[in-house]
Every structure is written in C-alpha cells, then in structure tokens.
Amino acid sequence: MSFDEIRERARLGRYPIRGGGARRAVPTFDDLTFLTASASRYPLEGYREHCATRTVLGAANARDPVVLEIPITIAGMSFGALSAPAKEALGRAASEVGTATTTGDGGMTPEERMSSKTLVYQCLPSRYGFNPDDLRAADAIEVVLGQGAKPGGGGMLMGQKLGPRVAAMRTLPEGIDQRSACRHPDWTGPDDLRIKIEELREATDWRVPVFVKIGATRVYHDVRLAATAGADVVVVDGMQGGTGATQDVFIEHTGIPTLAAVRLAADALADFPDVALIVSGGIRSGADVAKALALGADAVSIGMAALVALGCNDTVHDFGPASYADLGTTAGNCVACHTGGCPVGIATQSPGLQARLDPVRGAERVANYLRAITMETTMLARACGKADVHHLEPEDLVALTVEAAAMARVPLAGTEWIPGR
Amino acid sequence: MCGITALQLRDPGLRPRLGALMAAMMAQVAERGPDSAGITIYPEIAVLKGVGHPAVLATEWRLHEISGTQAVAHTRMATESAITAAHCHPFVVGDGLSLVHNGSFANHATIRRELLARGVAFDSDNDSEVAARFLAYRLDSGDDLEKALRLLCERFDGFYTLAVQTPDAFAVVRDVIACKPAIIAETPGWVAMASEYRALAVLPGIEAARVYEPEPEEVYLWTST
Secondary structure, three states: OOHHHHHHHHHHOOOOEEEEOOOOOOOOHHHEEEOOOOOOOOOOOOOOOOOEOOEEEOOOOOOOOEEEOOOEEEOEOOEOOEOHHHHHHHHHHHHHHOOEEEOEOOEOOHHHHHHOOEEEEEEOOOOOOOOHHHHHHOOEEEEEOOOOOOOOOOOEEOHHHOOHHHHHHHOOOOOOOEEOOOOOOOOOOHHHHHHHHHHHHHHOOOOOOEEEEEEOOOHHHHHHHHHHOOOOEEEEEOOOOOEEEEEHHHHHHOOOOHHHHHHHHHHHOOOOOOOEEEEEOOOOOHHHHHHHHHOOOOEEEEOHHHHHHHOOOOHHHOOOOOOHHHHOOOOOOOOHHHHOOOOOOOOOOOHHHHOOOOHHHHHHHHHHHHHHHHHHHHHHHHHOOOOEHHHOOHHHEEEOOHHHHHHHOOOEOOOOOOOOO | OEEEEEEEEOOHHHHHHHHHHHHHHHHHOHHHOEOEEEEEEEOOOEEEEEEOOHHHHHHHOOHHHOOOOEEEEEEEOOOOOOOOHHHOOOEEEOOOEEEEEEEEEOOHHHHHHHHHHOOOOOOOOOHHHHHHHHHHHHHHOOOOHHHHHHHHHHHOOEEEEEEEEEOOEEEEEEOOOOOOOOEEEEEOOEEEEEOOHHHHOOOOOHHHOEEEOOOOOOOEEEEOO
C-alpha cells in the first residue's frame, strides 16, 4: 500500500471504493503465443476458406439453446451501474453481430429487452428487480454466485446512482448506498443450488439454458459443483474482471488471474461434455479470445472492453463542465464509475450526463469492435490450420514466462517444459 | 508429405499378384514418403512396417510373393512424430481396421483426450492413429463405416486424404478443402486409389479404367467381394 493510500484511509476512516478491475500486473494471455502453421501443419487461407465462429450453448437441456454467431458475449452489467442509453447500446451492438448481452443487479429494462436479440437474465443474491415475468422473457438465466472483481463479496451501488427509476426497480430508497447480499437468500451449497436450478427450469418450462457465474477462486471445485448442480454453462470471471463499484481491497486482493482460471475450469468440466465454459476478466483482443478458446473456453465475455468501445475514458471530456478533472482523474485513468459522475454518460444516472451518449452511435462502435476482434480470432485460428475457432487447443500455445507456463500448463517457448510436470 | 496406395481386387484371378501390384504402386509414390513405409494385406490382415526406402522395404518383405484380396499402403515423410516402425501407417486397430493418412490434423490432441477419457488406448503419439481409433470407437458404438467416416469429417479439422480398409470394405475420404492429392481408378477387375496417377498407371487394364478425383467430404466406399 502506498503512502498516499495510507493517508487516504487516515483522512476518511474507511476503505476506498472504485470501479474497474485489478490494476496490478498479473500473468495474462499476453504471456502466451501461438504456434501457427508452416510445414508440419497447414494454415487456412483467410480470404477464401471459412473459419466457423458459431457457438451453441445449453443444447442438452434447453429447448431453445443460446446460439451465438461469435464466441464473444457481453457480460452482466446492471442498469444502475450503467445508464439506460449504455444498456441499450450494448444490446443493439450484441444483436447486430449476433451475440448475447446480459442484465445485472437490479433487473431488466424494457429498452435492453427490446434492443437485445439474445438477453441473459441474471439471478443475483440481492434479487433486486428479479421477477417471474422478466424471467420468462429471458433467453437464458445466469445464477450469479460471484464476480471476478469481488468474489465472496456482494454488489454495490452508491447513493449518487440510485435515482428514482433505479430505486423503484430495486424497491430501495433513493440516494442511499445499496450494498447487496454476498450470498443467495434461499440456498447456500451446491445441493440447494441444484434445486434452485430445477426451479428456474420449471419456471421457464425448460425452454432456456441456465448459466452459473463464479468469481475465479477455488475454480476446479466451484466449476465441478456448478456442473453437478445442473448448469448448462459455467461462467468463470477472473481477477481482472471489472465492476461498477466495489472495495479496492477486493479488486486487487481476491481471486486468481483469468489465465490460470481457464485451465482449471476446463479440467473441471472434462467429465461434463455437455456443459459449456465462458471465461471473462481482462479479455480485450482477438488474441485474448483465441487463447481463452485454445485453453478450453467455449466463449468469452467482455465488460470493460465493451464500455471502452462505447466511449469509456474517451478524451472528449477531459476538461470543461462535468469532466474527468472534476472527478480528480484524467481520460485513460478513470475508474470513477462508482461516483455516478461518468463524463461520457455510461456509468451514470444523471440525465445531463446520459444525454452525452448516443445509443445508436455507441452501438456502432461496440459492434465494430466485436467484429474486429472476431476477425482477429479467426485470423489466428486459420493460421493454426483450424476451420473452426473451437478447434484451437492448448497444444497450439507456448508461454513466454515461467509463470504463464505454470498457470496455463503449456510449455515454455522453445522447450517442452511445463513447470510442475 | 506422404504417399498412399490402396487396391481392392474384384477379379479373383489377380489375387496371386496383389503383393507385386502393391510393390509397383508403392515404388511410384516413394518420393512422397522416403522415411518409412507400411502395408496391411487382407484377408490375413498381415501388417508389415519398416524404416527405410519403400522399394528396399518391399524387397525385404518379399512383397511380390504375397497374395491377397485387398491391401492399403503408405510411404511416410514424418511431420510431428518420430520416424520409427511404430509410427508407420497403416494404423491397424479394432477388428482389423487399417487406416493410412496423407496430411495433418489440426485438432487431434483434443480428440485424443476425449477418446482417452472414454477408455480408448493408444500405441503412439501420431495424429493419424487418433483418426483410426476414432473410427474403431464409432464402429464399436454401432455405426457403420460410412457413418463413422462422416462423423470423422465433422469432428476432425485439418488436411487429410484417408484410405481405410476393413475385412469387409475399402473407403476413401478427403477433407473439405481436399488439397492433399488423391485419384481413384475402377475397372471390373479392381478398384484402386493412390496419391498420384502414376501409381495407378502400373495396374493391368488402367487404359480402360474409370479414373476420377474424389470430391471433398464425400465418402467413397466399396464392399469386398
């Protein structure tokens, strides 16, 4: 902890809260590189030969499985943490490229339901805004056990963002900090979870898949238990995963890097061939997507990266009224999502700030970004000789650092050495 | 990177010449696979494999003296696994299924893990063995050879021309892009497949044969007479 951070606590007498994800350096997908084809393998021609990206989730149990045109979904972010135009923009972008977006704590808004072709409805410990009508309007249900930014902790929404609409949806008083429960009210262990999942299936007439989302900590056991409890899809959110607001100590000091989590989760699902794996937390580029798929994920989810594509940390409001400067930060460094003063209209409930975000133009940027990283993903897959991005495998990767080699369990580049093997 | 030759005799009168015809065919694709070679001869399911030039091996094996009903052979230029007799094709698995492969699979490590998890055992780290074991596993599960080969096309990524023989059948299949060479010739006396036409040109009656290139992801299957 820096002297400044000590002084901050000395001044406030409490812990700091912020948005964003872990900012410390941890091993990431950047520490891996692909062994693309030359003579012993053949690459596919990028301009003529097809490389499939379609991803089907939950076909074993659900009558209407989730069908994604790309293996990249948009992660759960609440209306409340995000503005209504931001939620709408994410829904529009996801629909345009044929993927799914996800609700968050606080329920489903009509705007996001209408703009999202495939909408995953979260069932969180707080149950704020959770109701059977929206449940039946969803294309999948995601039971949230935890989140990479704060595994073991509950959701949080500062009073500044609890405007009249958000407060009404959550049946909470306006302007008062909301600290959500860290565990579900009606079940604690995997035995109860199994019953909960059956209940959700019954309520939706076995129509839609059930996801279970966990923060990456004791990944192997948690994923196995989620699968045993009946999940169609397990979502594992690594420690780089972002949030709209949580205690800084959670963001930086809990969970394991996404890189380490993928392999553990894939191992845990080895005996569950029908259960899919979605990985999130720090996914930014097509290389990240391809590496996550190679290590065993069926799809990835993005949160922060979608917000950045939408305009988060854009330089247009560096100065002037309601700028980054007012939040004591600058464009590129802002993690003040929790304050509700988001200068670009994304993480705010202020009508004036929200008006800065045009959902249609924002959606175009997010859709462009999703298309671009999908192309990057297929580019790498083709270069590895794959006609389907899901055919990437751990053997296509080597590691550039000993730490990454140990976590991803791929050889250190130029050797056949996997630490611990 | 490898040469394939396969022959199924329809005319019983040719059976005493099976080994000699296969030796002549293999000699024509030796440049494609100078490291090592192997052959399965039916109906005995005699499997011969060795390291060295295919022509030398054929002489060592006294191949020209061997008779039979059908045979499938491979001349190998190794890609990723070692040059040993154990790594030579054909991979002979299950109830006498022999597979030879030209190309390289792109997702075989994953499929190997899936098969291992289902109790399938492997003899080598060769990618082609994964295809052979996959087919044997599907046949064990009740699929016929044609269905098993279709499932292989769905599941395997990469480049492949495969020739497969069982005691009852001979089949050829290629990947969706079909860039590894293959040519088929049929006469009333025999059906043959090879990586190059020159290996078919040594066969009796080739001038009157129906010669064609197999289409991508199409299963060609001939039952034994």
